[in-house]
Amino acid sequence: EIVLTQSPEFQSVTPKEKVSITCRASQSIGTSLHWYQQKPDQSPKLLIKYASQSFSGVPSRFSGTGSGTDFTLTINSLEAEDAATYYCHQSGSLPQSFGQGTKLEIK
Amino acid sequence: QVQLVQSGAEVKKPGASVKVSCKASGYTFSNYGISWVRQAPRQGLEWMGWISGYNGKTNYAQKVQDRVTMTTDTSTNTAYMELRSLKSDDTAMYYCARDGYFPGTDFDIWGQGTMVTVSS
Numbered sequence: 288e289i290v291l292t293q294s295p296e297f298q299s300v301t302p303k304e305k306v307s308i309t310c311r312a313s314q315s316i317g318t319s320l321h322w323y324q325q326k327p328d329q330s331p332k333l334l335i336k337y338a339s340q341s342f343s344g345v346p347s348r349f350s351g352t353g354s355g356t357d358f359t360l361t362i363n364s365l366e367a368e369d370a371a372t373y374y375c376h377q378s379g380s381l382p383q384s385f386g387q388g389t390k391l392e393i394k
Numbered sequence: 395q396v397q398l399v400q401s402g403a404e405v406k407k408p409g410a411s412v413k414v415s416c417k418a419s420g421y422t423f424s425n426y427g428i429s430w431v432r433q434a435p436r437q438g439l440e441w442m443g444w445i446s447g448y449n450g451k452t453n454y455a456q457k458v459q460d461r462v463t464m465t466t467d468t469s470t471n472t473a474y475m476e477l478r479s480l481k482s483d484d485t486a487m488y489y490c491a492r493d494g495y496f497p498g499t500d501f502d503i504w505g506q507g508t509m510v511t512v513s514s
Contacts, residue, residue, distance in 0.1 A: 321501070330489055330505065331439065331501070333502050336499075337500070342500075376441075376500075378493075378494075379498065382441055382455045383429065383497070383498060385438060386438070388439075
C-alpha cells in the first residue's frame with residue numbers, strides 16, 4: 288500500500304502570500320497524483336489532476352508539479368476563500384490512498 | 395448537469411448494517427466507475443473501494459473487505475455501498491465519487507455525503 292505524507296499539516300498564511308504544500312509518496316506513482324480542496328461541511332473538490340493538469344473552472348492561482356514520489360501544490364496570491372484543508376490522492380496503485388491533509392488558515 | 399446524489403443520514407446500532415445509495419445523472423453511467431470514500435469526524439479521507447458502472451466488478455480496501463459490499467443498478471444508474479457488522483469507529487461521512495472505467499483516476503465529481511452514526 289502506498290503511503291502519502293503531506294507537509295506541513297497546518298499553515299497560517301496572509302492574503303496575497305504564495306503557499307506550497309508537498310506530498311511525498313512511499314513509492315513511485317508516476318503522475319497519478321491529484322489534489323483536492325475541502326471546506327468545512329462540504330465535499331472535496333478536485334483542483335489538480337495527474338500532478339499538473341488544472342481541473343475545469345479552478346482559478347489559475349492553483350498549480351501542481353511533480354512526478355515519481357515528490358509532488359507540490361502551489362497557490363499563488365492566496366485569497367481569503369482559499370481557507371480549507373487540502374488533500375493529495377494517488378490513483379496509480381491499488382488500494383488508492385490519500386494524504387493526511389494540510390489545513391490552511393488565513394490570518 | 396453531472397451529479398451524484400446520495401441517500402440521507404442514518405443512525406445504526408453496533409452490529410447492524412447500513413446501505414447507502416448514490417444516484418448518478420448527467421453522464422453515461424457505464425463509462426465510469428464509482429469509488430466510495432469515508433471521513434470520520436475531524437479526520438482525513440479514507441478510500442473504501444471501487445465498483446465498475448459497466449459490469450459491477452469491484453475492488454475493496456483490505457480494511458473493510460470482509461464487511462463491505464458494493465453493487466450497482468444500471469436501470470436506475472445507482473451505486474450502493476453496504477457495510478455490515480457496524481462498529482462505533484464506522485461513524486463517518488460516506489462519499490461516493492466518480493472514478494474511472496478501470497479503478498484509478500481522479501475523482502472529478504463527488505456526492506454530497508451521507509452521515510452514518512453508529513451508537514448504542
